[in-house]
Amino acid sequence: MARKPFIAGNWKMNMTVESGKQLIAELKPLVKEAKCDIALCVPAILIPAMAKAVKGSKIKLGAQNVHFAENGAYTGEISAEMLKDYGVKYVIIGHSERRQYFGETDETVNKRTLTALKNGITPIVCVGETLSERENDETEKVLSRQLEIGLKDVEDVTKLVIAYEPVWAIGTGKTATDEQAQETIKFIRKKLGKLFGVKNANKVKIQYGGSMNAKNCKGLMAQPDIDGGLIGGASLKLDFATIVNYDK
Ligand code: 13P
Numbered sequence: 001m002a003r004k005p006f007i008a009g010n011w012k013m014n015m016t017v018e019s020g021k022q023l024i025a026e027l028k029p030l031v032k033e034a035k036c037d038i039a040l041c042v043p044a045i046l047i048p049a050m051a052k053a054v055k056g057s058k059i060k061l062g063a064q065n066v067h068f069a070e071n072g073a074y075t076g077e078i079s080a081e082m083l084k085d086y087g088v089k090y091v092i093i094g095h096s097e098r099r100q101y102f103g104e105t106d107e108t109v110n111k112r113t114l115t116a117l118k119n120g121i122t123p124i125v126c127v128g129e130t131l132s133e134r135e136n137d138e139t140e141k142v143l144s145r146q147l148e149i150g151l152k153d154v155e156d157v158t159k160l161v162i163a164y165e166p167v168w169a170i171g172t173g174k175t176a177t178d179e180q181a182q183e184t185i186k187f188i189r190k191k192l193g194k195l196f197g198v199k200n201a202n203k204v205k206i207q208y209g210g211s212m213n214a215k216n217c218k219g220l221m222a223q224p225d226i227d228g229g230l231i232g233g234a235s236l237k238l239d240f241a242t243i244v245n246y247d248k
Pocket of ligand 1: 165169
C-alpha cells in the first residue's frame with residue numbers, strides 16, 4: 001500500500017496564543033481538501049489553546065519533545081500522559097537543535113521514542129548530518145548510528161515517522177537538492193530494511209526537513225522515497241497551506 005504523505009510544521013520557539021490561534025483559523029479553510037496527513041508541532045505551553053484551535057479540522061496536534069519517564073522528579077519536563085490529555089498525536093524527537101543545544105543524544109532519543117510509542121503518540125524521529133560530516137563523507141555513518149541507537153528495541157517501526165533533516169539545510173535557506181534528499185532518504189530506508197526488514201521499512205514514512213518551502217516542496221515531494229516534510233520557518237505563515245497542497 002502506498003504511504004500516505006505527511007506534512008508537519010515545527011513552530012519551534014515561535015508564536016503566542018493569539019498569533020497561533022489566528023494562523024490556525026486562517027489555515028483551516030485552506031487545508032480542507034488536502035490529501036495528506038497534517039500536523040502542527042507547537043511549543044508545549046501553547047498546546048491547550050492550539051488543541052482547541054485545530055478542532056474540526058484536518059490539522060492534528062504535535063509536541064516538540066517528550067520526557068522518557070512516565071512521571072516523577074524531572075523539573076521542567078513534560079510527560080507523554082500530559083500530552084495525551086490534550087489529544088497530542090505526534091511528537092518530534094531528537095531534533096538537531098535539541099542535539100546541538102540541549103544535550104540530546106542517540107541514547108535519550110531512543111528512550112523518548114520508546115516512551116512515546118508505549119503511550120500511542122507517533123514519534124517523528126529526526127536524523128541528519130552536519131555540514132562537516134557531509135564534507136568528510138560521513139553522512140551514511142552518522143545516519144546509521146542515529147538509526148541503530150535511536151531506534152533500538154523498537155518493536156514496530158511502522159508506528160513511527162523519520163524526519164531526515166540535514167543540519168546544514170535547517171533555517172539556512174539552503175535546501176538539499178531533490179536528488180540529494182532522495183538519495184539520502186533512500187539510504188535511510190535501506191538501513192531501516194536491514195534493521196527491521198524490508199517489508200516494514202517500505203511502510204515507514206520518511207519526511208525531508210530543512211528550508212522546505214512553498215516553492216521547492218513540489219520537487220521534493222515528487223521523489224519516490226520522500227513521503228512528506230517537516231517544515232520550520234514556512235509553517236509560521238500561510239505558506240504552510242501551499243506546502244500541504246503541494247499536489248494541486
Ligand atoms: P526550516 O524549515 O526553518 O529550515 O526548519 C526545518 C526544521 O528544522 C523543521 O524541524
